[in-house]
Amino acid sequence: MHITTQNMRTIAWSALVLSTRAQYVIENLSFGHKEGQPISPNLRGIPHFAANGDGYIPEILSDRAFLTPPYPGSKRGSLWCEDPLHHKGDWTAELSFRVSGMERGGGNLQIWYTKDSQKDYVPNSLYTAHKFDGLVLVIDQYDGRGGSVRGFLNDGTIDIKASPDPDTLSFGQCSYAYRNLGRLSVIKLHQANGIFEVTVDGNSCFRTDKVKLPEGYYFGLTASSAENPDSFEVHKFVVSTTNANTREEPNKQHPGQQQQRPPIPPPIQKPRHPKGSVEETHQLLKDVLAGSIKSQQDQFADLHNRIQIINHAVDSIYDLLERLETDNTDRYNNLMNRIVPMDDRTNAMLRNVEKVERINMDIQRDLESKDFKEMLNQVHNAIRDTHAGLSASLPAAMTHIVGTEKHSLTTFLFIAVAVQIMVVGAYMAYKKRRNNAPKKYL
Known part of the structure; x- marks a missing residue:
């Protein structure tokens, strides 16, 4: 595989264009977005989030958090960010969740964005919350629907729970059957360029x-x-912004305090390693607020440094691809050299197979050509002669056995007389014993 310099430049400029609209995750407002890492380091809490509940504390696993349990019912759970959002004008909040339950189960899920955190209070829903200042997005089966997503705004003066028809207070809604889908549902709140959208x-x-x-x-x-x-169950909550802001939350300035413009940090260059080694050349540049770069000279210097970083990264990728191609070619050549020619073994195997086939053909021809009628007649005659011999000799043999081994008539008479004498003697003994027995009178 060969990549020309022109292709490298195209990739570099494409990466630069894409980076202008890249989304950066705000770490202290997010969880579940890092692959291979659990949302909780100790399965007891999520960093930068406070868990609370009513009769139930949300169960936190390695990849999800259960706000309400499958059983029993009438439970509440909440997760509140401990830090506020310091970005305005352009941000996205994404929630990945799943809802499962019995055929006619019920409940609701809320996404809040409020002026005051409710982490220390009993978790509320739209129908139990007091007057709040901010936004709440409700996912439930309101009014017997199969599922809906509704948005409500409040400036702290409206008591939504006291309204006889809260649905009339929503500024936007759509139908969404969210229960027992067997997959994750994803809801995004996006604010940019004066437009607020929910997808x-x-x-x-x-x-x-x-x-x-x-x-x-x-x-x-x-x-x-x-x-x-x-x-x-909540699997991921990610708040992100574009690179117009820093990747991390900036320090909140107090009213009246003038924000100082940070200097443009020079790129920190690591030592270049020899070509072909595992290490590559990188340049690190600290993130700064875009609004803090006022002069065109500073803007050009920052853009120049970042383009150089992209060029060095592309060169490293190109070197890595070249090494991979060389390694794959060498590995292929080594495998081909290790393969032993199989011509002699193949020929021997073919000869053995042909020999077996010839033997099978000879046996088949013998079975088809020979007549077994004469052999069957011989077997039949031998069986008939054996039967005739047995029929002729067996009666004489039995007569001889009976005649030589039989008992005489005198023996049978002696046995009969002896048995009768024994019976008579036993009866007389019985009578004598009975007569000598004492008499019993009633």
Whole structure:
């Protein structure tokens, strides 16, 4: 495989274009997004999230958290971020969850974005929450539907739970049958360029340009089950933003405090290793706020450094591909050299097979050509002569045996007389014993 310099440049510019719209995960507001790593290091809690419940504390496993258990019902559970969101204007919150339960199970799941965190309170749903300031997205089977997703806004003055028809207070909704799907459901909340949109499994649920959520609010996940319970399990919650902001949360500035512009950090270059070694050349550049780079000279310097990083990374990939191609070629040649010619063994095996086939053909021809009628007649005659001999000699032999081994008549008479004498003697003894026995009178 050969990659030209022109292809390398194309890849580099493509990576640069894609990086301008790349999404960076905000680590302290997310969990479950790192493959091969558990969401909890000790299975007792999720970093940067507070778990709470009513009669039940959410069960946290290595890859999921159960906000409500499969049994019993009427339980509540919650997970609240301990840090607020400091990004405004462009962010995405993605939740991967699954709901399972009996045929007529019930319950609801809420995604909160509120001014005040509720991590220290009993988990609430839309129908039990007090007046809150922010957004709540509700997934439930309201009004007997098969499932729906509804969004509600509150400025802290509306008591939604007291409304006779909360559905009229939602600013957006769509139908979604979320129960017992056997797979994960994915809901995304995205705010960018003055548009707020909610998507479900990649399909748009609702969107509006009249909602702009402020920064400094807290994310939360709450769930409650009915008497016939549904189990709400959360697998991933990821909050991300574009590279217009830093990958990590910036420090919140106090009102009136002037934010100082950080200097453009120079790229930190690691020593170049010899070509063909496992180590590669990398350059590290610290992330900075895009708004902190004011002058064109600083912007050009930052862009120049990042393009150099991409070029070095592409060169490293090219070297790695070359080494892989060389290693694969050498391995193929070694395997081909180790293969022993099999012509002699193959010829010997073919000769043995032909020999066996010839023997089988000879046996088949003998069986088909010979007449076995004469042989069968001989066997029949031998059996008939044996039967005739036995019929002729057997009576004489039996007569001889009976005549020589039989008992005389005198012996039988003696045995009969002896038996009768014994019977008479026994009877007389019985009578004598009976007569000598004492008399019994009533």
